[in-house]
Amino acid sequence: MAPSVSELLNAPVEIFQKVAPSASKAKTLEKEREAGASYPFYLPTFDLNEKFPPIEIFDHVEAGTRANPAKPTFINDNVTLNHLSPYLGTEVTGVELSELTKEGLDELALFAAERKVLLFRDQKFKDIGADRQIEIAKHFGPIHRHPTSGNVKGYPEFHVVYRSENHDPFSEYRGGNRTNYTGWHSDVSYEKQPPGTTFFFILDQPEIGGDTIFLSQVEAYNRLSDEFKKRLEGLRAVHSAGPQAEYSRQRGGPVRREPIETEHPLVRVHPATGEKALYVNQNFTQRIAGFKKEESDYLLNFLYDHLAKGSDFQIRASYKPGTVVVWDNRVTCHSATPDFSPKFRRHAVRLTPQAEVPVEAKA
Numbered sequence: 001m002a003p004s005v006s007e008l009l010n011a012p013v014e015i016f017q018k019v020a021p022s023a024s025k026a027k028t029l030e031k032e033r034e035a036g037a038s039y040p041f042y043l044p045t046f047d048l049n050e051k052f053p054p055i056e057i058f059d060h061v062e063a064g065t066r067a068n069p070a071k072p073t074f075i076n077d078n079v080t081l082n083h084l085s086p087y088l089g090t091e092v093t094g095v096e097l098s099e100l101t102k103e104g105l106d107e108l109a110l111f112a113a114e115r116k117v118l119l120f121r122d123q124k125f126k127d128i129g130a131d132r133q134i135e136i137a138k139h140f141g142p143i144h145r146h147p148t149s150g151n152v153k154g155y156p157e158f159h160v161v162y163r164s165e166n167h168d169p170f171s172e173y174r175g176g177n178r179t180n181y182t183g184w185h186s187d188v189s190y191e192k193q194p195p196g197t198t199f200f201f202i203l204d205q206p207e208i209g210g211d212t213i214f215l216s217q218v219e220a221y222n223r224l225s226d227e228f229k230k231r232l233e234g235l236r237a238v239h240s241a242g243p244q245a246e247y248s249r250q251r252g253g254p255v256r257r258e259p260i261e262t263e264h265p266l267v268r269v270h271p272a273t274g275e276k277a278l279y280v281n282q283n284f285t286q287r288i289a290g291f292k293k294e295e296s297d298y299l300l301n302f303l304y305d306h307l308a309k310g311s312d313f314q315i316r317a318s319y320k321p322g323t324v325v326v327w328d329n330r331v332t333c334h335s336a337t338p339d340f341s342p343k344f345r346r347h348a349v350r351l352t353p354q355a356e357v358p359v360e361a362k363a
Contacts, residue, residue, distance in 0.1 A: 037164075039126065039203040042349050044150025044160035052145055052156070052257040057192060060356040063140050064110035064197075064272030073104040074111050087219040088116035088332065089315035095120065097324055098128045098136065105139045108326065109197045113272045117214045117327040119317055125201050125324045130155050133199075133351060140197040141353035144188060147241065147257040148248040152349075156256075159350040161336075165343050184215065184307055184333040185283035187352055190239040192262050195329040196355030202319045204347040209340030212317045217277040218331050219313035220306060221267060233361050235266040236289040237280055237300075244284075263289050265360035270331055276361045277331040278303060307333060319348075330355060 037043060074081070079094035090111075097120055100108060112118050125133065134157050137143055143157040152158040187195050200212075221229070241259035248255055266288065268279045280303050288296040316337075317325055327334070329352070340346065 036345060037204065037347060039347065041130070042152055042158065042160060042203055042347065044162050045153045046150055046254050047153075048252075048254050050156065050254060050256050052147065054257065054260075055191060055193070055354075057357070058142060058354075060141055060193065060354070062109065062196070062271040062356060063106045064113050067106040067110035067272070068103070069110070071107045071111055073100065073107045083115075084117075084119075084315045085313070087313045088214060088216040089119070089317070090115045090117070091119045091121065093121055096124060097326075098124050098132065100136075102139065105136070109140055110272050112197050112326050112328045113270055113275075113331065116216050116218070116332050117315065117317060117325065120324045120326065121320060122322045123201070123324045124322075125199075126203055126322070130158070133201075137199050137351035137353050139353075141193075141195075141355050144191065144195060144352040144354050145256070146188070146352075147259070148244055148254060157351060159352060161346070161348045161350065163338065163342060164345040164347075181338050182213070182308070182335045183283060184304070184335050185281045186217075186279070186329050186333050187350075188241070189264065189279070189281055189284045189329075190241040190260060190262050191354065192260075193354045193357050194264070195352045197353060198327050198329050199324060199351040200327070200348060201324040202321070202348045204345045205319045205321075206340040206344035206346055209337070210319065210344075210346045211337050211339075212319075212325070212334055213314055213337060214317060214327065214332050214334045215307055215310060215314040216331065217279065217307070217333060218270075218275045220310055221276050221278045223306070223310070223313070229267070232278075233267050236263045236360075237266050238263055238286045238289055239284045240286045241284070261286070264358045267361040268330065268358040269361050270328075271356055271359065275331065278307070279330075279358060280304070280307075281333050330358070 074092065074095060079092065082091040084090065130152070134143060134155070145151070145156040146159045150160040150162060152160060187198065224232070238261055240261045242261065245255045245259035264279055266278065266280060267276055269276055280300060282304050285300060287293070288299060291299070
């Protein structure tokens with residue numbers, strides 16, 4: 001799950017040209033991009049003429065609040081659950097996501113909130129078609145359309161993650177002044193109503209590597225002292241889309257919607273579980289509202305360090321053919337691990353339903 005800005009950095013330059021390349025050049029480029037891809041329909045496109053209006057506030061009813069707490073769809077003799085950590089992460093076998101009823105989808109939202117990250121194996125999801133995939137994801141909220149990342153032509157709901165020999169979004173990291181590629185983030189947290197229950201499905205993956213690491217911002221909050229928790233509750237942090245948009249502009253990439261800045265609680269409450277979670281991430285959190293720069297930097301850097309070092313509340317999600325990962329963006333952070341050679345293709349798609357305006361935790 002590469003950060004969207006990074007995906008743009010080394011995309012073929014023809015993708016970004018405002019004047020279409022010659023027919024022969026375009027044909028060659030298309031062959032290069034599609035060669036060997038199992039699902040060429042989902043290859044990324046970057047249309048500079050595509051524009052989105054500002055996202056308006058909408059009423060949101062959390063699907064997990066409607067769920068049967070017993071979760072009979074997932075807790076029964078026909079389903080096997082393999083918990084990866086006490087705090088987050090469960091492998092699920094025996095459930096076909098594409099066949100869930102509305103009640104089952106409500107239970108999925110609650111289970112994802114409780115376990116933070118769910119890995120479903122041997123799914124048909126990638127083969128049910130774009131319209132049905134979108135229909136399922138929309139059960140959890142309006143699907144976010146990303147302002148800068150690659151999407152699918154005619155289907156801006158899809159956020160495409162793609163890396164191959166001809167499209168290597170992490171080459172900037174390897175060539176830059178960095179010792180590792182880890183970039184903890186919660187997707188598009190700058191939105192007024194950031195994502196909740198999120199779908200990510202694999203189309204092509206390398207034989208080894210290309211995992212995603214996740215952490216629980218609930219357990220990260222729980223580890224703090226009571227006195228420190230009291231100091232954090234009531235604070236608000238500014239999340240910004242500005243750097244992401246500027247990065248895309250510098251590379252000649254799209255900015256489909258003008259960037260915004262939004263204040264969110266530093267500690268938020270999940271509407272279905274009532275759990276409190278930190279809500280900060282290095283990609284999008286800029287500063288703590290009302291603090292001077294040095295004060296904000298010290299506190300945010302402590303929290304980022306706390307999250308990054310918490311290996312005992314982190315998991316590593318691996319992928320196999322047919323894997324679909326469902327996670328709750330409100331209570332987790334994640335990072336790509338681009339530890340595989342670019343000669344291997346990694347192709348995946350994310351559907352990112354938006355949820356409620358974050359609710360502030362009360363002491």
